[in-house]
Amino acid sequence: MNRSRRALTLLGLAAASTLVLAGCAGGSAGADGGRLQVVASTNVYGQIAAEIGGDAVDVTSIVSSASQDPHSFEPSARDQLIVSKADLVIENGGGYDAFVAGLIDASGTKAPVITAAELSPAWPADAHDDHADAGHEDHAHVEGFNEHVWYDVDTVRAVSKAIADQLSELDPAHASDFAANAKAFGADLDGLDAALADIESAHGGEQVFMTEPVPGYLVEDAGLVNVTPEAFSEAVEEEQDVAPATLLEALNLIGGGSVRVLITNTQTGGAETQAVIDAADEHGVPTIAFSETLPKGETYVSWMQANIEALSAALA
Template sequence: MTRRVLVPLVLGAASVLALAGCAGSTPAAGGSTDDAGKVSVVASTNVYGSIAQEIGGDFVDVTAIITSTAQDPHEYEASAQDQLTLKGAQLVIENGAGYDSFMESLIEASGSSAEVLTAVEYNHDYPGAQSHDHADDASSSPAPSESADAHDHADGDGHDHIEGFNEHVWYDPHTVEDLAKAIAEHLGELAPDHAADFTANAETFTTKIAGLEDSLGQIEAKDAGAKVFVTEPVPVYLIEAAGLSNATPNEFSESVEEGQDVPPATLLESLQLIDSGQIAVMIVNPQTGGAETTQVMDAAKAKNIPVLEFTETLPEGQTYISWMQSNIAALSDALPA
């Protein structure tokens, strides 16, 4: 049974919208700067588009392929207009690890020579990623599992879904911090005259990330170990950063993520866990769902367990920082006093 309950995507020109707040001009073909002299950046989702806009400021033209919470990157089918957009990019930002696999085919089909940054490679849990001590070196970009330079996407190596790895890395503040520094570095290479601006913007952005981490630390100080049930693994990095425990049976969240039926035994285990009173809060992803998701949500509400919604893509009118601030505040408020 198909479990994704999303609004159908209309292909064509309407499928690519300029990120809110960014210039709406079409990137020039061949990867050059646009008519205003801005660096053309294409991101797979508006999450990474927002981060790129924060770093690039007035000197970038950012386009996000996926801009709506009604679209699911796992299942997105790219259009001819998307291909044209990629063709004009100088810098491409993708998530990787199979999350936005449509980007791989787009990059190859467009013949793009743009530099590609893959967010998962800045995550400490990514297979082969080199460790990076944020306390010791807050000013330099980490060395990801491969070079942060342009990748050969034609072979597809390292970009498929990795069993046991949570690819939703934008919910991990450390990953986003390191990615932001890498974006600033690459933008500086593409537009040297504005390199100092990109560096300054990245420093401002990472200061805001530190603020998010402080808020997460406050949750940990009062609620460390509290159990959270997640219908899909989207927010797991964030709850772990808050010192909370993911108590969800793995097969439940993995089945929902893969669009499969939750095994009856796993569903029963989940319902018994919720009924036991051990769960402090439930977090659901409104971009996916099905009968079992509804069932556990109803069970949580019947036990007066707060149910929060954390999306995969940026809600309208939010920046990455304001979005994460809202999520953290909602989590803090939902936990018992």
């Protein structure tokens, strides 16, 4: 979204929310002795928060549908009202869900914010994603950083710990429950690590082609090598045309016999994506698709396990 469009969106949001927020007192259900109100940018983090918080929290995920793209999502006055009542806010950061910064600014919430990207081992030491500048272009994409950090088990482990710690500060009476839930969740994440290690043991060093960098961390943790031309994945992610020379390079890679799997994004597509899918079909390269939001009826762990199993099956 360009600067002028985002500015108009935030101005409209503030104006529309004036009537919605009028007469609403500050504070939250948690502060009144009820369940803590947790707001997550997407249902990926919402489900993790629900697992850690259990019966002590109510969780609202702003983006919860595969038809909604967090990159370009435009929040409503209702979303602002939800954030204004939050006890805890969880975002991805790194430019992925920049709308959260606008909601925090417009709502005036003082709730603590967990930014998953900042907990990633890959987060650049000099990167800036500070909510002191919320609502400004500082929340744009961080150059050279893959912001799809929920596909990295280590980052999600750190996020779950941060959630447990923050909830314990907000509701000390349930601190032991939050810690126990986080420990159980961590054990499930250990299972994902083991499954990825199995792929690395059997297929380490083999090549994959990804139309977008969404599952990049998962692919790396499985010991696989991403050979996608950067110009191709950047164009697809930004919904721009792929240069003919870049498309030809991609098609030659897929037809060259070294690419073992083609990975696409269920939530995006286009002529160039279809071209590489067709090439993969022609040359007998398996194609699998990953999504950016949690499929209905899945937990984070069951979703990632299904992704890992699909990758393992395609490689086999």
